[in-house]
Amino acid sequence: MTESSFSISGKIKINWQEFVAQLNGIRVMQKPAQVKKASRDFFWYSPILEQQLSDKFADIVLQPQNQDELSHCLKVAYQWDLPIVVRGGGTGNYGQAVPLEGGIIIDITAINQILEIGDGFVTVEAGCNIEKLNQTLKNQGYELPVFPSTQNIATIGGFIAGGSAGIGTMNNGPLREKGNIIRLKVLSVEAEPKTHNFCGDDTLLVHHAWGINGVISEVTLRTVPSRDWLNCIATFDDYVTAYAAGLQVAKNAKIECKLLSVLDARYGNYFVTLENHIQKGRALMITMVDAREVAGLKKDVEACGGVLELIKTDAEIKAEKLPHVYEFSYNHCNLQVLKADKAMTYLQVSFPQPLTVDKVKELQPLLKKEVFQHHEFATINGELIAFDVPAVRYTTEKRLYEIIDIYEQHGCSVADPHKYQIEAGHMHKANFIHLAWKKRLDPKGLLNPGKSMAWERVSHLSADEIEKLTGLEG
Numbered sequence: 001m002t003e004s005s006f007s008i009s010g011k012i013k014i015n016w017q018e019f020v021a022q023l024n025g026i027r028v029m030q031k032p033a034q035v036k037k038a039s040r041d042f043f044w045y046s047p048i049l050e051q052q053l054s055d056k057f058a059d060i061v062l063q064p065q066n067q068d069e070l071s072h073c074l075k076v077a078y079q080w081d082l083p084i085v086v087r088g089g090g091t092g093n094y095g096q097a098v099p100l101e102g103g104i105i106i107d108i109t110a111i112n113q114i115l116e117i118g119d120g121f122v123t124v125e126a127g128c129n130i131e132k133l134n135q136t137l138k139n140q141g142y143e144l145p146v147f148p149s150t151q152n153i154a155t156i157g158g159f160i161a162g163g164s165a166g167i168g169t170m171n172n173g174p175l176r177e178k179g180n181i182i183r184l185k186v187l188s189v190e191a192e193p194k195t196h197n198f199c200g201d202d203t204l205l206v207h208h209a210w211g212i213n214g215v216i217s218e219v220t221l222r223t224v225p226s227r228d229w230l231n232c233i234a235t236f237d238d239y240v241t242a243y244a245a246g247l248q249v250a251k252n253a254k255i256e257c258k259l260l261s262v263l264d265a266r267y268g269n270y271f272v273t274l275e276n277h278i279q280k281g282r283a284l285m286i287t288m289v290d291a292r293e294v295a296g297l298k299k300d301v302e303a304c305g306g307v308l309e310l311i312k313t314d315a316e317i318k319a320e321k322l323p324h325v326y327e328f329s330y331n332h333c334n335l336q337v338l339k340a341d342k343a344m345t346y347l348q349v350s351f352p353q354p355l356t357v358d359k360v361k362e363l364q365p366l367l368k369k370e371v372f373q374h375h376e377f378a379t380i381n382g383e384l385i386a387f388d389v390p391a392v393r394y395t396t397e398k399r400l401y402e403i404i405d406i407y408e409q410h411g412c413s414v415a416d417p418h419k420y421q422i423e424a425g426h427m428h429k430a431n432f433i434h435l436a437w438k439k440r441l442d443p444k445g446l447l448n449p450g451k452s453m454a455w456e457r458v459s460h461l462s463a464d465e466i467e468k469l470t471g472l473e474g
């Protein structure tokens with residue numbers, strides 16, 4: 001193999017010098033250590049994915065600095081038939097940003113301009129860091145309705161392509177809730193990449209497709225008036241009491257929370273930064289509550305037998321160098337456990353309706369030793385829901401799937417985070433509408449290859465034929 005055809009992935013044999021020459025000076029990273037680092041995301045949360053994905057690398061990283069350069073990257077990749085993975089912050093948990101077939105990573109983080117802030121909306125380039133976006137919005141009296149707990153690293157395009165819910169889903173629904181995403185500007189991968197604008201409900205044709213059916217270059221999102229949220233932590237004798245209190249607060253129409261999470265007491269052992277702020281050994285309620293409604297929160301917490309131990313403004317949290325309370329919620333509380341204890345992993349479980357304390361009690365004796373229960377309360381179209389994102393002690397793959405079975409036998413639905421194909425884990429079935437748009441926007445199937453199991457079966461069909469499979473095939 002000549003130097004110019006050296007392949008880091010071991011999968012692509014082309015003359016890389018010639019390929020780079022066609023990029024007309026667009027920045028690239030080719031050092032194996034850099035390319036390998038950019039090929040990883042947070043898939044290490046799963047010991048199963050760690051085994052399957054840790055030897056999967058791209059061959060080169062392209063770093064376009066604006067949308068024209070992005071378009072040129074796609075054009076050249078199309079000419080060379082190269083697999084493409086678009087990368088934002090690389091914080092996905094299921095290996096979404098891992099290149100399975102080698103080829104190129106497009107690092108989109110330099111395409112990050114905030115283009116317009118209007119009354120109730122913001123238009124921003126896809127590579128914009130979410131924390132920076134939220135901060136800029138706050139200075140003008142707005143905030144994002146929903147953002148992930150990884151906002152300090154994640155990009156807005158990555159959240160739309162790979163994420164779903166987060167801080168704000170309690171009061172504003174998930175990303176997919178009507179009105180949250182207003183418009184997505186998406187590039188196709190063709191000889192001459194074309195721009196498509198998806199508006200309103202049509203944004204769902206691209207949202208949460210893991211970057212397989214188009215490259216998001218610009219987004220317009222709803223914004224909401226910014227509020228003074230108080231960051232609070234309450235503690236309880238046990239998890240059942242904490243969950244009951246969570247349900248009560250969630251149902252109390254007089255208390256608006258942007259975040260409402262309840263956590264097994266064992267999580268507290270890993271929250272070293274909270275040591276001097278809350279009692280040890282107690283179940284936790286983590287919440288961001290409208291400052292005007294904190295008295296109501298205190299009343300509900302105490303009525304349920306809890307103690308409201310920490311109440312801080314954002315400024316106080318910053319001054320005291322504490323992590324923000326949302327870093328004790330969603331998958332961030334698990335991050336702190338997994339970093340400290342390599343034998344831990346996690347699951348993602350939806351609880352059935354109606355939400356009851358009995359369901360928690362029913363599952364506890366079956367899971368207690370290995371599972372740290374952790375529920376996020378949220379609303380979808382106004383309906384209160386709860387999902388369990390527990391940290392789980394991992395012994396064997398067999399035992400992990402027995403735990404999943406226990407949840408499912410008790411009426412809970414599990415979005416398996418130990419799978420790297422979109423249909424296998426998260427969606428449970430193929431999304432033929434997403435795949436039809438893949439055929440239209442990515443006819444050669446270059447975007448994030450290997451992430452859709454169904455694509456292999458349908459890629460020979462026309463887009464309209466693929467779309468017609470909706471409801472017919474699983």
Ligand SMILES: Cc1cc2nc3c(=O)[nH]c(=O)nc-3n(C[C@H](O)[C@H](O)[C@H](O)COP(=O)(O)OP(=O)(O)OC[C@H]3O[C@@H](n4cnc5c(N)ncnc54)[C@H](O)[C@@H]3O)c2cc1C
Pocket residue numbers: 041042085086087088089090091092093096097108126127147148149150153154155156157158159160161162163164165166167210211212214215216217330331332335448
């Ligand atoms: C500790 C932790 C906490 C988390 N908390 C949350 C949470 O609260 N809510 C939540 O939803 N998720 C959460 N996640 C998952 C993840 O952080 C979010 O989904 C995040 O928003 C992803 O953004 P990113 O920029 O890192 O995307 P990346 O990881 O870079 O990419 C995610 C996927 O989107 C694709 N993609 C990226 N940019 C584009 C683009 N411009 N066009 C097309 N495709 C693109 C990638 O190819 C990949 O498939 C968490 C993960 C961790 C590790």
